[in-house]
Amino acid sequence: MPVIRTISKVAKQALLSTPGCGCQPLTVAVRTISFSPRQVTSDASFHSVSFSETDHPKVLITGGLGQLGVGLAKLLRKRFGKNNVILSDIRKPPNNVFHSGPFIYSDILDYKNLREIVVNNRITWLVHYSALLSAVGEANVALARSVNITGLHNILDIAAEHGLRLFVPSTIGAFGPSSPRNPTPDMCVQRPRTIYGVSKVHAELMGEYYHHRYGLDFRCLRYPGIISADSMPGGGTTDYAVQIFHDAIKTGKFECNLRPDSRLPMMYIDDCLRATLEVMETPADTLSMRTYNINAMSFTPEELAQELRKQMPELEVTYNIDPVRQAIGKHPFSTNIFVIFLQMSLLCCHLGKKRCLCSKHINKCYILSALFVL
Ligand SMILES: NC(=O)C1=CN([C@@H]2O[C@H](COP(=O)(O)OP(=O)(O)OC[C@H]3O[C@@H](n4cnc5c(N)ncnc54)[C@H](O)[C@@H]3O)[C@@H](O)[C@H]2O)C=CC1
Numbered sequence: 001m002p003v004i005r006t007i008s009k010v011a012k013q014a015l016l017s018t019p020g021c022g023c024q025p026l027t028v029a030v031r032t033i034s035f036s037p038r039q040v041t042s043d044a045s046f047h048s049v050s051f052s053e054t055d056h057p058k059v060l061i062t063g064g065l066g067q068l069g070v071g072l073a074k075l076l077r078k079r080f081g082k083n084n085v086i087l088s089d090i091r092k093p094p095n096n097v098f099h100s101g102p103f104i105y106s107d108i109l110d111y112k113n114l115r116e117i118v119v120n121n122r123i124t125w126l127v128h129y130s131a132l133l134s135a136v137g138e139a140n141v142a143l144a145r146s147v148n149i150t151g152l153h154n155i156l157d158i159a160a161e162h163g164l165r166l167f168v169p170s171t172i173g174a175f176g177p178s179s180p181r182n183p184t185p186d187m188c189v190q191r192p193r194t195i196y197g198v199s200k201v202h203a204e205l206m207g208e209y210y211h212h213r214y215g216l217d218f219r220c221l222r223y224p225g226i227i228s229a230d231s232m233p234g235g236g237t238t239d240y241a242v243q244i245f246h247d248a249i250k251t252g253k254f255e256c257n258l259r260p261d262s263r264l265p266m267m268y269i270d271d272c273l274r275a276t277l278e279v280m281e282t283p284a285d286t287l288s289m290r291t292y293n294i295n296a297m298s299f300t301p302e303e304l305a306q307e308l309r310k311q312m313p314e315l316e317v318t319y320n321i322d323p324v325r326q327a328i329g330k331h332p333f334s335t336n337i338f339v340i341f342l343q344m345s346l347l348c349c350h351l352g353k354k355r356c357l358c359s360k361h362i363n364k365c366y367i368l369s370a371l372f373v374l
């Protein structure tokens, strides 16, 4: 569902439903590293204590050197100021990223280090991007379990302990073969069959639990596969939809690791990041839920190749199916078929003019598509 429609639906639902989380005053168990556990009191407005609407938030992004983090930092820095947004990761940042604003080393498995960063930098918003994605997760289940589940526990505890507003993205991979489709509702059966999907359902449920139990201001969007031009994806099933553009331009050839008819939901990065900022800025009492789907378009490798051939008729696409990725890509939810063709043809006619994916253009597609579907 397009972001604008999602957000207005959120607002509408909020007007009709009981506001807030129904939190009871509770205590948050605080994890300590070197001394005995203590308790701090919390209440229903716990999350709003450290962030006044007139102040800029102080943001920490974990796993910030992946496909999405640098773009999000750029957007948030434009809005809140360069020094109010800290990127962090366990990798060494490239020069341009290092010189574009604050960067700090942070391993989310190191609870004490994470807490130090939050305290020393007076962090108020935490965007938790560190994760192992679907394909790399299946290749290393133990590491995926550790980063995606143990790491998340650290993040939740730190966020609850310090009254942070916490964003954790989920994914279309949090659905499974038994989830309903066309459209997949926000609330439905979720029985994914990858460690990535299972860890993201766990994140959704743990975040919501901490919200109800401790008043943690947890927010979550289920992202589709994200398409970006200047950052590369980190090992997911939807990576082909980025790689194809690079290979097409560099070599005129592309070898796809999914079947030509594998339909997957996708979104352009600017729209995804804008949705993230919008959901983070939305006042807590207007959110009727804590986890929402967001959606833009769905297409198959074959449809994407056909559209690209309108701009590059010589493009050669071959298929060498990766059974792991193919099994993962079999079951996610998809968008209405009418929306796909309209969006893809508008997108590619824009690509033909500028050779880039433009969010303003896709927004027009949303509106046209919505009219079309209605
Ligand atoms: N890119 C996409 O298509 C989608 C992404 N998402 C979610 O959005 C978030 C960001 O995604 P991407 O940027 O694409 O991921 P990515 O795989 O490109 O980047 C993840 C980052 O996490 C870092 N990381 C790994 N272990 C870590 C640790 N122990 N401590 C700190 N950092 C660690 C990695 O170094 C990497 O830079 C993830 O949570 C992902 O699940 C959800 C759906 C779609």
Ligand SMILES: CC(=O)[C@H](N)C(=O)O
Binding pocket: 133, 134, 135, 170, 171, 172, 173, 196, 223, 224, 225, 226, 235, 236, 237, 238, 239
């Ligand atoms: C959709 C995602 O979560 C990610 N891009 C993946 O394919 O694993």
